[in-house]
Amino acid sequence: MKKLNFFIFGEPGDYDKFNPRYVYENNRIDELIYFIAEGEPFSQGVEELDENLSIDSEDLLVLISDLKRIGAIKVNEQERYAINFTLFLTNDIDNIQDFINYAGEKIGNKIISLEEKFNNILREKEISLNQVSVKRKFYHAICDYTFDGVALEYFSKKGLFKISKVNEGNRDFILYAYEDHKLLNKFSNKLLCSSNNVWIDGYRFNSFGDCDGNRNDVFRYFRRVDRAINNIENVEQLNKAYTKWIGKRNNELAKELGDYMIHLATGNIKGNERKHEELLSFSMGLGYVNSDNNEKITINVPIFTENHEEVFNKIAEFICSEIYETLKDILNEMSYRLGNITAVRHGVDKNEIALELWHLIFGAINEYLVEKGFVDKPYYSEFEGRYLQCIYMRVR
Numbered sequence: 001m002k003k004l005n006f007f008i009f010g011e012p013g014d015y016d017k018f019n020p021r022y023v024y025e026n027n028r029i030d031e032l033i034y035f036i037a038e039g040e041p042f043s044q045g046v047e048e049l050d051e052n053l054s055i056d057s058e059d060l061l062v063l064i065s066d067l068k069r070i071g072a073i074k075v076n077e078q079e080r081y082a083i084n085f086t087l088f089l090t091n092d093i094d095n096i097q098d099f100i101n102y103a104g105e106k107i108g109n110k111i112i113s114l115e116e117k118f119n120n121i122l123r124e125k126e127i128s129l130n131q132v133s134v135k136r137k138f139y140h141a142i143c144d145y146t147f148d149g150v151a152l153e154y155f156s157k158k159g160l161f162k163i164s165k166v167n168e169g170n171r172d173f174i175l176y177a178y179e180d181h182k183l184l185n186k187f188s189n190k191l192l193c194s195s196n197n198v199w200i201d202g203y204r205f206n207s208f209g210d211c212d213g214n215r216n217d218v219f220r221y222f223r224r225v226d227r228a229i230n231n232i233e234n235v236e237q238l239n240k241a242y243t244k245w246i247g248k249r250n251n252e253l254a255k256e257l258g259d260y261m262i263h264l265a266t267g268n269i270k271g272n273e274r275k276h277e278e279l280l281s282f283s284m285g286l287g288y289v290n291s292d293n294n295e296k297i298t299i300n301v302p303i304f305t306e307n308h309e310e311v312f313n314k315i316a317e318f319i320c321s322e323i324y325e326t327l328k329d330i331l332n333e334m335s336y337r338l339g340n341i342t343a344v345r346h347g348v349d350k351n352e353i354a355l356e357l358w359h360l361i362f363g364a365i366n367e368y369l370v371e372k373g374f375v376d377k378p379y380y381s382e383f384e385g386r387y388l389q390c391i392y393m394r395v396r
Contacts, residue, residue, distance in 0.1 A: 001030065001031055002031065002034040002179060003030050003179070003180035004029075004030045004033060004034065004180060005178050005180050005185075006024050006176075007176050007177065007178075008021070008173050009163070009173060009174040009175075009176065009355065009356075010164065010171075010172050010173035010174055011171070013170075017066070018069065018167070018168055018171050020070045020072070020175055023066045023067065023069075023072075026066070028055050029063060031053060031054075031055065032053060032055065032064075032067070033067070033073070033083065033177075034089075034179070035052060036049075036082065036083055037087055037342050038089070038342075040345075041082035041345060041346040041347055042076045042080040044081055045078070045080045045081070046060070046061070046079065049064075049081075064081070069168050069169075070167060070168070071165075071167045072085050072175060082346045082347065083342065083343065083346040083348060084346070084348060085175035085176060085177070085343075085348060086174075086176040086177070086348055087176070087177045087178075087179075087343055087346075087348075088176075088178050088179065088184060088187070088341065088343070088356075089179045089184075089342050090181045090183060090184060092340075092341040093183050093184060095337065095340060096187065096338070096360065099333075099338055100360045100364040102330075103364060103365075104365045104367065104368045105364075106326060107323050107326055107330075107361070107365050108364075108369055108372070110323055110326060111319065111323070111365065111369060112369070112374050114318070114319070117318065118315055118318075119134065121314050121318070122134065122315075124314075126305070126307065127304055127307045127308040128302050128303060128304050128308075129262065129304075129305060129393075130265045130299050130302065130303055133376065135373075135374070135376045136302060136375075136376045138369075138376075139208075139375040139378075139388055140206070140312075140388070141311075141312045141315050141316070142315065142319065142369070143192060143208060143375060145312045145316055146312075146315060146316035146320070147362035147366065148193060148194075148195045148208070148362065149316070150313065150316035151358075154316075154317070154320040154324075155358065158328075159351070160327060160328060160358075161331075161351045161358055162174070162349070162352060162354075162355060165352070174352055174355060176356045187360055187363075189210060189211045189212045189385075190385075191359075191360065191363025191366070192208070192209055192210055192363055192366035192370065192386065193362055193366065194208065194387075195207075196215065196220060198219045199394075200255050200258065201255060202255065202393065202394055203254065203255070203391060203392065203393060203394060204391070205218040205254060205258075205389075205391055206390050206391070207219070207387045207389040207390075208387060209385055209386045209387025209388065210386050210387070211385065212386065213381065213382070213385035214383065215387050216285065216287060217389055218257075218286065225246070226247075229242060229243050229246070253282075256279060257279060257282065258393075260276060260279040260280075261283065261299070261303055261391055262393070264297060264299060265299055265303050270297065272291065272295050280297070286389070287300055287379075287389065288300060288301050288391075301388075301389045301390050301391060302390040302391070303391045304392045306393050306394065306395050308393075309395075330361070331354050331357065334353065334357070335350075
């Protein structure tokens, strides 16, 4: 049976019938969506679905109702169905790959041509407590801060794609999915387009990279601990109470970690004092620091000061204004370059398709910038994937 990997952009809210995650728990959903998606839009009604799928008739009606509620399918006057969200299947691969490679190289070359302007902006203010290479600054400022942050808001306001969609139950989210196939997984897992963040008073702990593994970053580690606790059976109330308590302790730990890294970077502490043993061990586990045989502590990640926001915003807004027309033209080519892909055939809102295409495009741009040596090459582990980390100081 075909399997789909579902994703959500936005906040689906409480875990109830209006939440896509609740609906996706039913393992027959994949079969139903795939059958509708493979066919022509509005070619399948309940009768055809009942004849062709090994789903009980009553269950089928429930599944259809669930999918309509979360906006995953739409129905016409003849009570026939079509897909209503961005879905990429294996037969879409070639067209999508050609499209994002074309876009990545075209915009990537434009970015590279602006190097001197970026350098001039970086020279305006010191933005890091420790020594950070220009290529490493570019990685965080361009690949993450710009493309996965400022650009989303900038281009959505320009009407190139949408980042908000209010669904039933007043839930604001946009759905997308990929067929579970190794060739498609390179789009959802292997492109540099995933930002993980833990926000705490005064700090943001960030990692940016692909999704091809479990990173040893603050966000993923805290989340894995939560999941492990919640997987303890028959003590649901205790799990809920404990994860709430441990969440508060995690916030305290993150604050202590941020303070420790700042004091280390500014030379206020050596970092290996007895009272700092636990923080040293934790920061080493995260890859934030190394300790040599002489017990000298070396910082491995950029620590960006509060000034980074002004400087990174300047870079981001400059990039967005410079590539806007190019990106607009590329997305306008969707109809004829991608006219045969599943989502376009089914008449899914082009601004929703464009949102996921943007993630693929900026992932392809980032890959191109890494390939050309314009930005730092991310760290790689077969268990963690590729990523680089940094710590942002925030105005308190």
